Amino acid sequence: MKRSLDLYIAPIPDAQNFLPVLPKERQAYLDATKNERVKAQRYMAWVALLRGLKHSCGLDAEDAKLSKTENGKWVSKVCGVSISHCGTAVAAAVSRRDVGVDIEPLESARYREALLDRIATEAERKLFPALSTEQRIAVLWTRKEAAFKRGDRNLPTPIEADASAKNIRSIAIRLGNIEYSVSAAGEEGIPLRVFEIDGERITERTDYELLSEPKPYYVYLLRCARDRLYAGVTTDPDRRFSEHGGTARGARFTRAFRPEAIAALWETDSRSQAQKLEARIKKLKRAQKERLIEQNAFDLFDDAADPNAYRRLR
Secondary structure (H helix, E strand, C coil), X not given: CCCCEEEEEEECCCCCCCCCCCCHHHHHHHHCCCCHHHHHHHHXXXXXXXXXXXXXXXCCHHHHXXXXXXXXXXXXXXXXXXXXECCCEEEEEEECCCCEEEEEECCCCCCCHHHHHHHCCCCHHHCCCCCCHHHHHHHHHHHHHHHHHHCCCCCCCHHHCCCCCCCEXXXXXXXXXXXXXXXXXXXCCCCEEEEEEECCEEEECCCCEECCCCCCEEEEEEEEHHHEEEEEEECCXXXXXXXXXXXXXXXXXXXXXXXXXXXXXXXXXXXXXXXXXXXXHHCCCHHHHHHHHHHCCHHHHCXXXXXXXXXXXX
């Protein structure tokens, strides 16, 4: 396989058709799972792994020599593998060497400040400052679980794992209506590829946010032909303005009303923050958008958007 860390993610269907899987040890493990909901999670995680092995390495279950270690970890004698599941989605990781993966919803009511204090060191609590407390808990926990799984569970619990390790990649990615944190621990510096499994299709996803390498996101308001206004999100405002100016990568709206200038531009530290502001701007009436442009009037959002999270550039 290519020298890469390949992630495969998939939602768990509401109705699951359990087909036989290999090796026999995994099938026996599934047969022994009495809770149908948990069985669906374990089954779908294994399907994601088998599909990933075939897609990345051209290996089936027999060729990959999959087995379960004494401490409960599934391994391959040919390459690095790992699986994870939560209530609504699964993740599998495939790489040339040892790898660990974990997936959790990016936001959950069970993520509270007290949980952050319990799982994270003082230094770890300072990581990912642009994220909310809920989001930070999800990311830190998946990073610890991924490191724990890759280390063959030599640590007493995942809490002892170092969430700041440079060989861990963390992404935020949406499946349906839910955004997930997915972390994978593997070789440092190798390319990351992300794929979604949807039935028989495997599609590469590039629309994720790489949380382990924060970069600024920009929310822009364009003044377009016939004095129309258009809001969007990008990581490169100048490039996106050029794309809107007449390329196939521009929006349908800007193909009809060509952009003339960037009327307003804000910088923020995460894609989710940028998307929240974009969505709120699009709900404003025309006169309100003009006031936002002229006065940076965040009071229009009724405290739903924190002005401190956005830096006005233009």
